[in-house]
Every structure is written in structure tokens, then in C-alpha cells.
Amino acid sequence: xxxxxxxxxxxxxxxxxxxxxxxxxxxxxxxxxxxxxxxxxxxxxxxxxxxxxxxxxxxxxxxxxxxxxxxxxxxxxxxxxxxxxxxxxxxxxxxxxxxxxxxxxxxxxxxxxxxxxxxxxxxxxxxxxxxxxxxxxxxxxxxxxxxxxxxxxxxxxxxxxxxxxxxxxxxxxxxxxxxxxxxxxxxxxxxxxxxxxxxxxxxxxxxxxxxxxxxxxxxxxxxxxxxxxxxxxxxxxxxxxxxxxxxxxxxxxxxxxxxxxxxxxxxxxxxxxxxxxxxxxxxxxxxxxxxxxxxxxxxxxxxxxxxxxxxxxxxxxxxxxxxxxxxxxxxxxxxxxxxxxxxxxxxxxxxxxxxxxxxxxxxxxxxxxxxxxxxxxxxxxxxxxxxxxxxxxxxxxxxxxxxxxxxxxxxxxxxxxxxxxxxxxx
RNA sequence: GCGGUCGUGGCGAAGUGGUUAACGCACCGGAUUGUGGUUCCGGCAUACGUGGGUUCGAUCCCCACCGGUCGCCCCA
Numbered sequence: 001x002x003x004x005x006x007x008x009x010x011x012x013x014x015x016x017x018x019x020x021x022x023x024x025x026x027x028x029x030x031x032x033x034x035x036x037x038x039x040x041x042x043x044x045x046x047x048x049x050x051x052x053x054x055x056x057x058x059x060x061x062x063x064x065x066x067x068x069x070x071x072x073x074x075x076x077x078x079x080x081x082x083x084x085x086x087x088x089x090x091x092x093x094x095x096x097x098x099x100x101x102x103x104x105x106x107x108x109x110x111x112x113x114x115x116x117x118x119x120x121x122x123x124x125x126x127x128x129x130x131x132x133x134x135x136x137x138x139x140x141x142x143x144x145x146x147x148x149x150x151x152x153x154x155x156x157x158x159x160x161x162x163x164x165x166x167x168x169x170x171x172x173x174x175x176x177x178x179x180x181x182x183x184x185x186x187x188x189x190x191x192x193x194x195x196x197x198x199x200x201x202x203x204x205x206x207x208x209x210x211x212x213x214x215x216x217x218x219x220x221x222x223x224x225x226x227x228x229x230x231x232x233x234x235x236x237x238x239x240x241x242x243x244x245x246x247x248x249x250x251x252x253x254x255x256x257x258x259x260x261x262x263x264x265x266x267x268x269x270x271x272x273x274x275x276x277x278x279x280x281x282x283x284x285x286x287x288x289x290x291x292x293x294x295x296x297x298x299x300x301x302x303x304x305x306x307x308x309x310x311x312x313x314x315x316x317x318x319x320x321x322x323x324x325x326x327x328x329x330x331x332x333x334x335x336x337x338x339x340x341x342x343x344x345x346x347x348x349x350x351x352x353x354x355x356x357x358x359x360x361x362x363x364x365x366x367x368x369x370x371x372x373x374x375x376x377x378x379x380x381x382x383x384x385x386x387x388x389x390x391x392x393x394x395x396x397x398x399x400x401x402x403x404x405x406x407x408x409x410x411x412x413x414x415x416x417x418x419x420x421x422x423x424x425x426x
Numbered sequence: 427g428c429g430g431u432c433g434u435g436g437c438g439a440a441g442u443g444g445u446u447a448a449c450g451c452a453c454c455g456g457a458u459u460g461u462g463g464u465u466c467c468g469g470c471a472u473a474c475g476u477g478g479g480u481u482c483g484a485u486c487c488c489c490a491c492c493g494g495u496c497g498c499c500c501c502a
Contacts, residue, residue: 003493058500062427080502110502115427117496126502193499210499258501268502281502308502336460367460375462386460400462 007114007122017325018313019125023107026127026150033146035105035129040084042109046074052083052295054260056200063112065122077111081128081306082261082288083295089132090297101133119279119311127312128285130304132292137234140265140287140303141241147269147283147305148247151312155321158272159282161248164255165235166203166263167227168289175226176202186216207256222253231264238265261294262286265303271311273318282315283307330357330421332374336367336386344385347395347413351383354414356421358383374400381420383413399425 004010011019030037046066053059065077078084085104089095094102109123116122129146131139144161151159166172179202187195191210198205203223211217227235242249249267257266266286285305292300316323331351335344344360351358359377361370374382384396395413397420398405404425408416 006493063500112501114500115498116494117498120501124502128502207500278497279502284502306502311502334461363454366455368458368462369454371460371462373462379462382461384461388460396461398461403462405461 005122007116009121009123017327018316018323019309021323021325022154022309022312023127025153026105026107029146029150029153030105030129033103033129033142035103035131035146038085038088038104038106039108040081040088040106041078042111043075043077044084044087046076048083048087048295049076049079052086052261052291053080057259059112059258063114065111065113079112080110080259081106081108081126082130082259082291082304085128085130085304086132086288086291086295086297086302089300090292090295095133095292095298095300101131101139103129103131105129119308119314121310125309126306127309128304128306130302132302133300135289135301137237137265138241140238141245141247143285143303143305144242144249144267145245145247147285147307150307151269151282151315154312154316154323156271156273156315156319158315158319160250160270160272161242161267162252162255162270163239163242163249163265163267164252165224165227165231165238166256166266166286167223167231168263171223171227171231172203172263174228175221175223178221178226179203179205182219182221183216186214189214189216201260203256204258206254224251224253234264257284257286261288261291263289267305269307271315271318273315276315276318279311279314282311328378328380329359329374330379331359331381331383331417332370332377332379333358333360333383334367334370334374334385335360336384337390340385340387340390343390347383347385347410350414351417354418356414356417381417381425383417397425 027037046064049064050060055061059079064079067075069075085106089102089104106126106128108125110126111123113122114120127150129143131143144163148159148161167175180198183190183194183198183202183205187198190198190205191208194205194208194211197208205211206217206220224235239249239251255266255268257268264287266284268284269282270280271282272280283305285303287301287303289301290299292298292302333344333348333351335341348358348360359379361373365373371382379400382398382400384398389395393410394407395410396405397408397417399420402425406425
């Protein structure tokens with residue numbers, strides 16, 4: 001027997017119904033916020049992620065699914081969505097479209113080569129949105145609102161929106177210098193990872209879990225104290241919009257996102273729900289002014305976020321949210337006897353052509369067993385056809401919830417059953 | 427990449443160095459030759475992750491590998 005590859009999963013019908021439901025909700029929400037769907041390939045040139053996501057990131061350094069194709073090109077299964085969306089934005093010159101900002105959403109699998117565990121698969125699915133072409137703080141707030149809106153619409157309660165500002169280039173450079181000056185004297189006391197980070201990306205020392213209790217952490221320079229006027233005002237405005245919309249959040253100056261392209265607004269949505277395991281992050285996002293330029297486009301600001309569908313469903317599970325999924329079958333067709341069974345095939349076809357959801361037995365089950373099957377499938381109606389009915393050109397239709405039964409002429413079977421399904425048997 | 431833990435029929439789950447490896451659920455049939463549930467009776471299955479080793483004999487003991495799961499790192 002061949003099993004599925006490590007870190008992947010099969011979604012069986014019981015699961016796919018939930019997936020379809022949350023996808024529909026997400027799409028509907030994107031529609032109300034006026035984001036349009038974009039579909040990009042699931043693999044790209046490796047270079048896109050090296051340049052887009054950043055060479056120093058864990059994603060690029062140790063988590064990419066990279067392979068050579070037959071033409072000796074280095075390709076990579078996408079580890080995240082933003083780089084591809086920006087690539088497409090640049091490639092198709094969407095910056096020239098009459099309506100800006102360009103508001104896009106995507107749904108699809110992402111791949112990271114990691115040891116699988118709760119809420120972390122090698123193939124996982126993200127919903128994401130990107131708004132390109134606006135540096136209005138209101139759109140930062142809009143993106144966060146959309147994200148929170150989805151979770152709340154689905155019924156989640158234990159949510160925490162965490163925001164921070166990473167500032168613009170100037171602010172970051174100042175902060176970086178302050179960080180290096182601050183940590184340099186303690187470098188030998190920090191973990192080996194942090195010693196490397198000090199060289200490459202000192203910002204990330206701030207969210208190191210090993211060194212979080214080191215005394216130098218408490219006194220570390222905060223990015224918020226190094227924001228220049230523009231960055232500072234920008235962040236204030238983003239928060240003001242959130243306040244105005246009544247969206248609760250907390251500011252965490254140590255919130256540092258793992259991808260290089262972020263600046264200004266950075267945010268994460270976490271779940272506090274019991275039994276959610278060690279994973280708490282449901283989604284993350286932020287502003288990426290400069291990325292479009294890095295990937296060969298004109299100077300274009302952008303912001304977006306992505307959420308994991310697996311974690312979304314875990315959170316729903318953890319909070320015991322029941323999704324409104326209708327599992328009931330409209331109609332089950334029970335036939336008895338050779339002639340009736342033949343006729344049943346025709347009548348089932350007739351009913352289906354009328355748009356009624358109907359199924360029948362294909363296992364040669366006895367009459368009683370067919371009823372059991374109908375019950376198990378939660379059939380609303382059972383149509384019964386035996387020799388007696390056949391002779392009189394009728395069927396018996398039974399409403400399973402009430403036990404009411406009515407005789408229906410075969411000629412009128414489709415219209416009558418349609419009426420029953422919509423409004424009950426009488 | 428590192429560490430803990432686990433691996434017995436479709437699912438859940440006992441168990442033992444030695445003739446036919448419990449049980450429960452599910453499924454099928456009957457009691458009830460055309461009406462769902464319950465009950466009772468009967469039936470059912472290529473099951474000890476893979477490969478080595480120890481042994482007269484291994485599902486059990488040892489080793490390796492594979493896989494699941496949880497945690498670390500990091501993230502969605």
C-alpha cells in the first residue's frame with residue numbers, strides 16, 4: 001500500500017463539506033470588501049522567493065520545497081502567497097489598471113518542508129488578500145477588519161488582534177543601529193541563533209524564545225521609539241481607524257514577522273481557545289511597501305494578510321462551533337421487485353432532471369435495508385415503488401420526519417416531489 | 427534538523443516467548459416475504475508498520491528503518 005507523503009493530508013467528504021463552507025464564507029466576504037480572486041501557479045522560479053521573501057528568513061533557508069525540472073531550472077513550491085501575487089501584479093502591469101488600489105484575494109495550497117505537527121503541515125492551505133497601490137492607513141485597517149470579520153462571521157470568540165509598526169526604512173535603520181549597540185555587549189550571553197541574528201537581522205532577536213528572559217531583552221530599544229514622524233503618524237492613524245470601527249487590538253512592540261518584506265503595519269490574529277495546542281497564530285500580515293519595486297515594478301505600496309485554513313478549522317473545533325452544513329438528502333428511492341427496480345432507474349433520472357437530490361440502492365438490498373439506508377442518509381422523503389404501485393401508475397411518498405405518506409401519480413412525480421421538498425408534504 | 431511517545435481487522439481497543447489473537451463499534455442477514463428505532467439471534471474480515479537479529483519457537487525481547495502524534499526551532 002502506498003500512503004500519502006509526509007505532512008500532507010487527504011480531505012474526505014466529511015471534511016470537505018467544512019472546507020467548502022469556510023471557502024464560501026471567505027469568498028463572500030471578499031466580495032463585500034470588493035477583493036477579486038487571483039490564481040497563480042503553485043510553483044515559481046526559486047529566485048522569486050529568495051528575493052521576495054528574503055534570503056535570511058527561515059522559510060528560504062530551510063523550509064522551501066525546491067527542485068530542478070527537466071530543463072535544469074530551479075523551481076520552488078510556493079511557501080506563501082504574497083511573492084507570487086506581486087510577481088503577477090508586476091508581470092501583468094496591473095499597476096496600470098484604471099482602478100487602484102488593486103485588491104486581490106487568493107485561496108490555495110502552500111508548501112513548507114517542516115516536521116509536521118499540530119497545525120503545521122508540509123502542504124497547507126491559505127486564504128489571503130493583498131491590496132496594492134495605496135499607502136492610506138485606512139486600507140491597513142480594512143485588511144485587518146476583513147480578517148477579523150471572517151473569524152467572527154464563522155463564530156469564533158477567543159480572538160486577539162496584535163498590531164505593531166516596523167516603521168519605514170529610515171526608522172528601521174535607526175532601530176537596527178540601536179539594537180546592535182544594545183545587544184553587542186551581551187552578544188556572548190545570547191543563544192547562537194541570536195548571535196547570527198545580530199549580524200543579519202537584529203530585529204528578530206526580539207522574538208527569540210530562548211533569550212526572552214535575558215535582562216537585555218527588557219531594556220531593548222523599542223521600534224516604536226525609533227519611528228520617524230511619518231511612520232509614527234501612520235501607525236497612529238491605523239490604530240485610530242481600528243478604534244473607529246470598534247475593533248479591539250493590543251499593541252505588541254515585540255511582534256516581528258518572519259518575512260523580510262514587511263514594514264510599517266504588522267499584525268497577527270491569535271486564538272486564546274482552550275485545547276488549541278502550542279499553536280496560537282491563526283493569521284498574520286502586514287505592509288510591504290518596496291516589495292513591488294524589489295520585484296521589478298514601479299514604486300507601489302502594498303498590504304495583505306494570510307490565514308491558515310487548517311488552523312481556522314482547528315479553532316472552530318476548539319470552540320465547538322457547529323457549522324451550518326446541511327447533510328440531509330432530499331429523497332431516497334426505494335424499489336421492490338424486478339420490474340419496479342428497472343422503473344426506478346428511470347424515475348430517479350426524472351427527479352434529478354427536476355433538480356431534486358435523489359439517491360437509490362445499488363447493493364441489492366432488501367426492502368427494509370433500503371429504508372435503513374434512507375434513514376442513515378437522513379433522507380427527507382422516501383419514494384416507494386412496488387408491484388402494486390407500478391400497476392396503478394403511482395408511487396408512495398413518505399415524509400420521514402412525520403411518517404406521513406401520500407400516493408402520487410407517476411406522471412406528476414417530479415412536480416409533486418419538488419413541492420414537498422420545498423414546503424412539506426401538506 | 428532535535429527530543430518524547432506510539433504503531434494489533436474499516437474504526438476503537440485488550441493481550442501473550444508456545445495449539446483457533448479477546449472484546450466493542452461498524453457492516454450484512456434473520457426474528458418481522460412491502461416501511462426507519464430498540465431488542466434478540468446469527469454472520470463478517472488478507473489484523474500484530476517494514477526489515478534484520480536473539481530463540482527450538484517472536485505480535486511480545488533487541489537493533490535499524492518507515493510512519494503517526496506531541497513538543498522544540500520557526501511560522502500560517
